[in-house]
Amino acid sequence: DAKTTQPNSMESNEEEPVHLPCNHSTISGTDYIHWYRQLPSQGPEYVIHGLTSNVNNRMASLAIAEDRKSSTLILHRATLRDAAVYYCILIGGANRDDKIIFGKGTRLHILP
Amino acid sequence: EAQVTQNPRYLITVTGKKLTVTCSQNMNHEYMSWYRQDPGLGLRQIYYSMNVEATDKGDVPEGYKVSRKEKRNFPLILESPSPNQTSLYFCASSPGPGPSNNEQFFGPGTRLTVL
Numbered sequence: 001d002a003k004t005t006q007p008n009s010m011e012s013n014e015e016e017p018v019h020l021p022c023n024h025s026t027i028s029g030t031d032y033i034h035w036y037r038q039l040p041s042q043g044p045e046y047v048i049h050g051l052t053s054n055v056n057n058r059m060a061s062l063a064i065a066e067d068r069k070s071s072t073l074i075l076h077r078a079t080l081r082d083a084a085v086y087y088c089i090l091i092g093g094a095n096r097d098d099k100i101i102f103g104k105g106t107r108l109h110i111l112p
Numbered sequence: 113e114a115q116v117t118q119n120p121r122y123l124i125t126v127t128g129k130k131l132t133v134t135c136s137q138n139m140n141h142e143y144m145s146w147y148r149q150d151p152g153l154g155l156r157q158i159y160y161s162m163n164v165e166a167t168d169k170g171d172v173p174e175g176y177k178v179s180r181k182e183k184r185n186f187p188l189i190l191e192s193p194s195p196n197q198t199s200l201y202f203c204a205s206s207p208g209p210g211p212s213n214n215e216q217f218f219g220p221g222t223r224l225t226v227l
Contacts, residue, residue: 032212043202043218044155051213087155091212099170100145100211102155 003027004088009107012078020073020106022088027068031090035062035073038105039084047073047086083110114139116219118203124225125193133188133222135203143206144186145170145216146178148199155202161186162210193226200224 005023012018024033034049048055048062050071055062061074075082087105116137125131137144145160147170157170161180175197177189186205190197203219204211 030212034211036216043221044204044216045218046215049213049215091210100157100160101171102147102157104152104154 003031003090003101004103006086006088006103006106008104009109011109011111013111014080015077018075018078018082018108020075020086020088020108021070022072023070024088024090025069027090028092031092033062033064033068033071034089034091035060036087036089036102037082037084038087039081044087044102049091078108078110080110080112083108114217116203116205116217118201118219118222120222121220122223124227126227127194128192131190131193131224133190133201133203133224135186135188135219136184137186137203137205137217138184139205139207139217140183141205141207141217142183143208143210143214143216144180145204145206145211146176146186146188147202147204148172149202149221150199158188158201193224195226198224198226 035047036044038044048060050062063072085105085107087102119134142163146158147155149155156172158176159178161167167178201222204216206214206216208214
């Protein structure tokens with residue numbers, strides 16, 4: 001079973017910020033929080049990852065709760081190209097050979 | 113161009129006929145992995161490899177084999193394909209000691225149909 005919980009789908013208007021939530025209440029101290037997205041008819045694409053501190057890159061920001069039991073992916077200004085399935089996954093740091101479980105993700109719809 | 117390539121991209125075959133899906137990366141990555149994606153089930157990991165000659169089972173390894181004889185290649189072998197292996201398959205690679213603190217790069221996918 002997936003170690004994370006995400007809403008099945010979300011909607012947002014174009015050019016507005018989008019906050020995609022993810023719960024991971026059983027996260028261990030060495031699990032990294034990763035976000036990937038999958039555009040239609042393409043392979044998954046890395047978005048961002050972090051351990052404890054908030055992270056920013058050119059695609060998005062990752063806000064991690066202080067207790068690390070939840071996180072939020074923030075797209076600052078959504079475009080139609082951001083319509084995709086977004087996956088929040090945990091990847092173990094201590095046991096580097098842990099299995100990776102993707103889950104079903106959140107399907108993000110962007111309204112023009 | 114840095115990339116993960118998979119071949120073939122599309123394959124229709126019959127039950128029991130052995131097949132191999134190739135995966136190659138040109139980024140000198142140590143970690144490689146295979147996933148399958150089915151409607152309603154998301155992405156599930158089949159096998160992964162931390163380095164040459166080091167492979168391990170993922171979440172759904174039954175009916176599959178892999179090998180990692182050289183760093184760049186990680187073929188997925190179906191010795192006796194069955195219809196329940198009809199799926200979209202993705203190969204991925206990651207630098208360094210593994211994907212925990214690194215980005216995974218995914219291939220374009222192989223759509224397999226087993227009749």
